[in-house]
């Protein structure tokens with residue numbers, strides 16, 4: 001919805017992680033371009049933030065307004081609901 005508040009979406013990933021690749025491929029296929037990406041293999045501060053906030057270094061992890069969501073399937077399902085609602089957050 002146009003009046004829905006924009007969310008902060010941040011994805012923590014490792015390039016070699018197959019679960020991360022699945023999420024990134026899904027995002028690419030659905031033209032999702034409003035998620036800020038953090039490669040924790042090259043960004044140690046991001047890796048530290050992931051552990052501090054999420055409690056573990058597992059990837060992929062999506063921070064939704066700073067709240068961690070683990071599990072690739074849950075992340076894809078969540079991003080899909082944003083597309084379904086055609087919010088301003090996610091590109092069509």
Ligand SMILES: N[C@@H](CCC(=O)N[C@@H](CS)C(=O)NCC(=O)O)C(=O)O
Pocket residue numbers: 016017018019057058059060070071072073
């Ligand atoms: N069921 C999880 C599996 C995620 C997973 O196993 N990620 C691995 C990398 S491929 C990981 O981060 N393991 C913990 C670690 O490396 O510290 C999902 O689908 O997201």
